[in-house]
């Protein structure tokens with residue numbers, strides 16, 4: 262559905278050249294749900310704008326829905342849906358009319374446009390709002406209308422630039438429910454950008470991490486977390502039990518990851534720190550929640566009194582930290 266080769270975009274700002282996107286190679290198959298994740302200024306929106314033909318690449322190429330974006334931008338736009346960061350709907354129109362006009366804009370007949378608007382208003386819970394003026398909708402309702410506008414011509418590929426930014430958690434959950442329903446009903450391929458780590462983690466099947474205009478990781482959230490960051494298991498024991506506990510824990514360690522730069526990777530040896538209860542020993546393991554009972558059993562068999570124990574799953578932020586040495590929460594790229 263999407264194929265890019267060394268896709269690059271530079272901007273000239275006065276004397277300075279900004280290398281917003283520096284050679285992105287990407288393949289997205291039909292039906293995939295892919296999230297672009299990265300800090301502010303990483304190049305996510307610029308990539309999306311090139312893929313949607315809104316911005317010509319400086320170099321490299323992109324084929325989207327079977328069409329070369331630089332050669333046939335208008336054809337790309339006919340085949341895709343794009344919902345940008347800022348809404349495009351006119352505030353004085355009614356929801357229903359806005360949808361019809363959008364359909365006509367894409368060259369659909371009045372009947373086709375009406376039928377598609379009806380279907381989408383049903384799927385996106387917009388029917389009760391059909392006669393309301395766009396300017397009177399809440400943020401969440403407005404975002405649902407934006408999505409309906411992007412889908413009116415039934416594209417097989419939908420691009421969403423930060424669909425849920427600024428929404429409260431309930432509206433975000435609601436929006437995702439709608440996006441998932443559209444996907445289930447129409448098999449739409451979806452590419453979106455997000456700042457929300459938990460959202461990318463929970464919703465996208467595939468997470469493409471972008472930093473400084475490059476793809477630095479591309480996999481399922483699960484695999485990224487287990488391969489790049491790994492689970493942590495921590496037990497707290499008395500000072501006198503530390504050597505024996507270390508020996509038990511050393512057996513549980515997963516082999517150190519190689520090749521990935523930057524701290525902190527899976528804990529390749531037993532880490533020790535003093536805590537009020539005694540000494541906390543931490544190791545990187547393959548599946549902490551599953552291994553914790555067995556490790557506790559072995560510690561008990563060795564006569565060790567465990568005072569506290571916890572397992573921790575890594576987050577996508579741990580993955581980003583591991584790959585770049587920075588936290589995604591630190592802000593700018």
Ligand SMILES: Nc1ncnc2c1ncn2[C@@H]1O[C@H](COP(=O)(O)OP(=O)(O)OP(=O)(O)O)[C@@H](O)[C@H]1O
Pocket residue numbers: 272273274279280281299300301302303304305306307308
């Ligand atoms: N029209 C432009 N002119 C000059 N520089 C630009 C332009 N558009 C983007 N940039 C720069 O390109 C870089 C990438 O911006 P982009 O908007 O793609 O990042 P992003 O990852 O989408 O960030 P955010 O999460 O904040 O939306 C930034 O340094 C930005 O300032």
